[in-house]
Amino acid sequence: xxxxxxxxxxxxxxxxxxxxxxxxxxxxxxxxxxxxxxxxxxxxxxxxxxxxxxxxxxxxxxxxxxxxxxxxxxxxxxxxxxxxxxxxxxxxxxxxxxxxxxxxxxxxxxxxxxxxxxxxxxxxxxxxxxxxxxxxxxxxxxxxxxxxxxxxxxxxxxxxxxxxxxxxxxxxxxxxxxxxxxxxxxxxxxxxxxxxxxxxxxxxxxxxxxxxxxxxxxxxxxxxxxxxxxxxxxxxxxxxxxxxxxxxxxxxxxxxxxxxxxxxxxxxxxxxxxxxxxxxxxxxxxxxxxxxxxxxxxxxxxxxxxxxxxxxxxxxxxxxxxxxxxxxxxxxxxxxxxxxxxxxxxxxxxxxxxxxxxxxxxxxxxxxxxxxxxxxxxxxxxxxxxxxxxxxxxxxxxxxxxxxxxxxxxxxx
Amino acid sequence: xxxxxxxxxxxxxxxxxxxxxxxxxxxxxxxxxxxxxxxxxxxxxxxxxxxxxxxxxxxxxxxxxxxxxxxxxxxxxxxxxxxxxxxxxxxxxxxxxxxxxxxxxxxxxxxxxxxxxxxxxxxxxxxxxxxxxxxxxxxxxxxxxx
Numbered sequence: 256x257x258x259x260x261x262x263x264x265x266x267x268x269x270x271x272x273x274x275x276x277x278x279x280x281x282x283x284x285x286x287x288x289x290x291x292x293x294x295x296x297x298x299x300x301x302x303x304x305x306x307x308x309x310x311x312x313x314x315x316x317x318x319x320x321x322x323x324x325x326x327x328x329x330x331x332x333x334x335x336x337x338x339x340x341x342x343x344x345x346x347x348x349x350x351x352x353x354x355x356x357x358x359x360x361x362x363x364x365x366x367x368x369x370x371x372x373x374x375x376x377x378x379x380x381x382x383x384x385x386x387x388x389x390x391x392x393x394x395x396x397x398x399x400x401x402x403x404x405x406x407x408x409x410x411x412x413x414x415x416x417x418x419x420x421x422x423x424x425x426x427x428x429x430x431x432x433x434x435x436x437x438x439x440x441x442x443x444x445x446x447x448x449x450x451x452x453x454x455x456x457x458x459x460x461x462x463x464x465x466x467x468x469x470x471x472x473x474x475x476x477x478x479x480x481x482x483x484x485x486x487x488x489x490x491x492x493x494x495x496x497x498x499x500x501x502x503x504x505x506x507x508x509x510x511x512x513x514x515x516x517x518x519x520x521x522x523x524x525x526x527x528x529x530x531x532x533x534x535x536x537x538x539x540x541x542x543x544x545x546x547x548x549x550x551x552x553x554x555x556x557x558x559x560x561x562x563x564x565x566x567x568x569x570x571x572x573x574x575x576x577x578x579x580x581x582x583x584x585x586x587x588x589x590x591x592x593x594x595x596x597x598x599x600x601x602x603x604x605x606x607x608x609x610x611x612x613x614x615x616x617x618x619x620x621x622x623x624x625x626x627x628x629x630x631x632x633x634x635x636x637x638x639x640x641x642x643x644x645x646x647x648x649x650x651x652x653x654x655x656x657x658x659x660x661x662x663x664x665x666x667x668x
Numbered sequence: 669x670x671x672x673x674x675x676x677x678x679x680x681x682x683x684x685x686x687x688x689x690x691x692x693x694x695x696x697x698x699x700x701x702x703x704x705x706x707x708x709x710x711x712x713x714x715x716x717x718x719x720x721x722x723x724x725x726x727x728x729x730x731x732x733x734x735x736x737x738x739x740x741x742x743x744x745x746x747x748x749x750x751x752x753x754x755x756x757x758x759x760x761x762x763x764x765x766x767x768x769x770x771x772x773x774x775x776x777x778x779x780x781x782x783x784x785x786x787x788x789x790x791x792x793x794x795x796x797x798x799x800x801x802x803x804x805x806x807x808x809x810x811x812x813x814x
Contacts, residue, residue, distance in 0.1 A: 458684075461685070461688070461789070504769075
């Protein structure tokens with residue numbers, strides 16, 4: 256089995272050499288562990304081969320059959336080795352490819368990992384933000400709860416205030432009811448007082464007046480001139496007292512009378528008042544100059560009384576003049592209508608103006624002009640109850656002008 | 669006493685007013701037979717023939733009742749109500765006389781059927797004038813239904 260051909264040895268390369276080494280180990284051992292083994296080995300190849308060749312040639316004859324078998328064996332083994340090597344190469348390539356794949360995959364995984372890490376970071380960031388947001392929400396919730404509590408308190412306070420107001424209103428209403436009842440009672444009392452005054456005072460005065468009249472008529476011959484004068488004085492005074500009582504009652508009645516407001520045709524009203532005037536014998540027949548009078552808002556019967564009193568006044572205080580002229584007119588001023596009655600009569604001294612509208616106040620003596628002094632007080636009361644104003648301008652012996660204002664009627668009504 | 673043919677029934681608690689009223693009627697020439705009762709109770713007795721007036725002929729109606737409003741016991745309003753709610757008597761003219769125009773009963777009087785409502789004037793001239801006019805109108809001018 257030691258028959259090696261030179262050609263085969265050359266092909267066998269290092270592996271053959273190893274086999275050769277096994278045949279002659281003494282030789283190879285001398286340089287086996289040398290640091291320059293391969294160079295030394297190569298340099299010594301010819302020597303080796305020459306020695307081998309000589310050795311093999313000696314053995315050739317004995318081993319040729321074995322050699323063939325061995326050669327075949329070797330060839331097969333060699334083929335196997337080559338196949339194995341090829342397979343190994345393929346496997347290596349495969350491995351390399353797989354490695355490469357793995358590296359790619361690894362690279363991809365790294366990227367994916369990085370991505371994941373980034374995503375995780377993002378998620379952590381988001382989670383952190385969410386935590387902050389949650390805290391914020393929790394804070395807001397708490398604030399809202401606080402606000403809700405405050406609102407509840409505010410609501411409760413409002414409710415309390417509302418209840419207080421309602422209570423106050425109820426109390427006020429109760430007070431109004433009580434006051435109204437008191438006022439009604441007072442009014443009723445005043446009414447029965449007026450009735451009592453007018454009934455009980457008038458009856459004895461009527462008796463005084465009536466009986467004196469009987470004396471005057473039936474017993475005139477029993478009295479001298481002075482006595483007759485006394486009787487006349489009693490009659491005149493009792494009559495006067497009756498008038499005073501009537502005027503006072505009329506005036507007090509005004510305060511209690513309900514004012515029923517409607518549109519009043521003033522020209523019509525003045526015409527009616529003029530038609531109702533009664534004139535005594537020898538009295539001046541007045542010359543009226545009535546302008547266009549716009550309608551006003553008021554209580555017709557009360558406004559009529561105003562015209563009656565003012566026109567009667569104008570006629571009364573013109574009585575001593577040769578001629579009686581009365582001008583009646585109106586003008587507008589600041590949403591009000593001002594009406595006036597102007598005469599050319601006795602007039603009065605403006606320094607006594609503050610007494611003009613007083614109850615039972617007079618600027619002339621009874622001898623000059625009769626009257627109780629209630630007429631203008633009634634006028635003023637009526638106009639005041641209409642939320643109007645009354646005033647006058649006068650010059651002694653030249654005449655007087657009375658003015659009163661009333662609310663304008665709404666043209667739509 | 670004979671209460672027949674009474675033409676005017678004067679119901680008046682004040683003797684002074686009664687005297688003045690009767691004088692005024694007489695002076696006005698109204699000499700018709702007049703009977704004066706002093707309050708509402710007596711007026712009802714007279715009208716419905718009761719008490720001292722039980723023997724009076726109920727068919728003899730006065731032509732006019734002058735009725736004071738404010739009287740003790742039975743008021744003028746109550747008398748008016750009785751007269752005006754009686755089918756036989758309601759056509760008798762009833763003139764309410766009062767001292768006051770402040771009476772709360774003026775409207776009620778008219779609602780009950782009073783024919784006139786007179787506030788007695790304080791001044792005797794006016795008082796006489798008023799009574800005279802009432803008498804003249806209701807006795808002389810007015811034509812009763814029966």
